[in-house]
Amino acid sequence: MKHHGVICLTMMITFASACDRIGKADIQQEGAVGTKKSSTEIVLTPSEQAEAGIQVEIAAPTDQPETLEAPGRITLADTGTWRIGVLTNGRIEKVYANLGDFVREGQILARMHSHDVHDARAAYQTSRSDLTRAQAAASLAKINYDRAQRLYSIKAGSLSEVERARQELANAEAAVRDEQIEVEKERIHLEGNLGVTADPGPEAGEEEADLIPIRAAGSGYILTKNVTPGTVVDPTKDLFVIGDLRRLWMMASVNEANIRKLRVGQVAMVQTKAFPSDSFTGKVANLSPELDPVTRVMRVRIELSNPSMKLRPEMLANARIAVGPSRSVLLVPSGAIQQINDSDVVFVRISEQRFEARPVHLGEMFNGLVVLLEGVKxxxxxxxxxxxxxxxxxxxxxIESQ
Structure with missing residues (x-):
């Protein structure tokens, strides 16, 4: 009987122990269910957030104008481009500027030898000699006229002699004026067209005086250089191309369906792949009067100021032209956008330690900020x-849950 009681006590202790284990398991399971998170959520403690540098901003609506997006490329402005050539045949003797150099208007880029300088200088000297002879002849004619007048006044000469002397003086003075014009013409040809001094002083070397200087027609950067010492040139060739990079154009292409939205004077924000976080402000300056017959797009000229010198000719660019009234949109920095499974998402903090990945639909970009059309509020x-x-x-x- 005593043995039977011991067995019963042992069974009761074993049952109680099993119930206790089952109860603890149920509590642990309930706790696990209570802390279970969604597959799109991440849990980080405040210390982990601080270590990772997590920063959060509250989404707020911002007014932005309706824009039209147009691709294109950066080009030199016609008013800021100079093609430097020569007016006569010759051979380059000296070159002072190189590709990429910044030059100022009037700066000498190179010097050229040309036989036209010798011919023009000879013609100039000949015209000056002819002028000297004409002036001497005019002085003699004036003396003869004065003498004829005195003889006529004392009845020692005839009136016809006076008239003949007057005519000879007038002819001599006209010859002087003609020679003066010829001298000035040859001087302008030497100094204005060829760029050499008509009357070089003793301080000027004979070689330098006979070489034609090739000067910059404007201030800017040398974008093209086609000469080296010894190059034979003629008036059909461009020796240098100078561009003012501080003022550039963007030639944008606008689809035929959007032409009605455009007006001269509209503000445009231009972005490039080289500087995706920078926006360059410009204005629509011209709408092409015709469409491209192949692509059916209209060329739109946007004038840009480029004081930072970041923009370069032939860069591909994208313009956003303000074509309508402002509308309220949500903007976030482009760095907040991540891609998961080929979908754009942002992370939203839903509690102090919980973050949720939300798919979003993106709109335009403004100065490194992206419009969120759907997914957040x-x-x-x-x-x-x-x-x-x-x-x-x-x-x-x-990955760990799989």
Whole structure:
């Protein structure tokens, strides 16, 4: 009987122990269910957030004008481009400027030898000699006229002699004026057309005086250089091309269906692949009077100021032209956008330690900010810095759960 009681006591202790284990298991399971998170959520403690540099901004509506997007390329402005050539045949003797140099208007870029300088200088000297002879003849004619007048006044000469002397003086003075014009013409040809001094002083070397200087027609950068010492040139060739990069154009292409939205004077924000976070402000200056017969697009000229010198001719660019009234949109920094499974997402903080990945539909970009059309609402706390770390943690959790 005593043995039977011991067995019963042992069974009761074993049953109680099993119930206790089952109860603890149920509590642990309930706790696990209570802390279970969604597959799109990440949990980070405040210390982990601080270590990762997580920053959050509250989404708020911002007014932005309706824009039209147009691709294109950066070009030199016609008013800021100079093609430097020569007016006569010759051979380049000296070159002072190189490709990429900044030059100022009037600066000598090179010097050229040409036989036209010798011919023009000889013609100039001949015209000066002819002028000297004409002036001497005019002085003699004036003396003869004065003598004829005195003889006529004392009845020692005839009136016809006076008239003949007057005519000879008038002819001599006309010859002087003609020779003066000829001298001036040859001087202008030497100094204005050829660029050499008509009357070089003793301080000027004979070689320098006979070489034609090739000067910059405007201030800018040398974009093309086609000469070296010894190059034979003629008036059909461009020796240098100078461009003012401080003022550039963007030639944008606008689809035929959007032409009605455009007006001269509209503000445009231009962005390039080289500087994606920078926007360059310009204005629509010209709308082409015709469409491209092949692509059916209209060329739009946007004038840009380029004081930072970041823009370069032939860069591909994208313009956003303000064509309508302002509208309220949500903007976030482009760094807040991540891609998961080929979808654009942002991370929204839903509690102190929880972050949720939300798919979003993106719109235009303004100065490094992206328009969010769908997926978030005003007042949401969006992660603007550290979103890549959250993406990595989410992908890691997804892999571990599989």
């Amino acid at each position: 005003s007042g949401d706390a969006i992660v603007t810095r550290g979103s890549f770390l959250l993406k990595s943690q989410l992908l890691k959790s997804s």
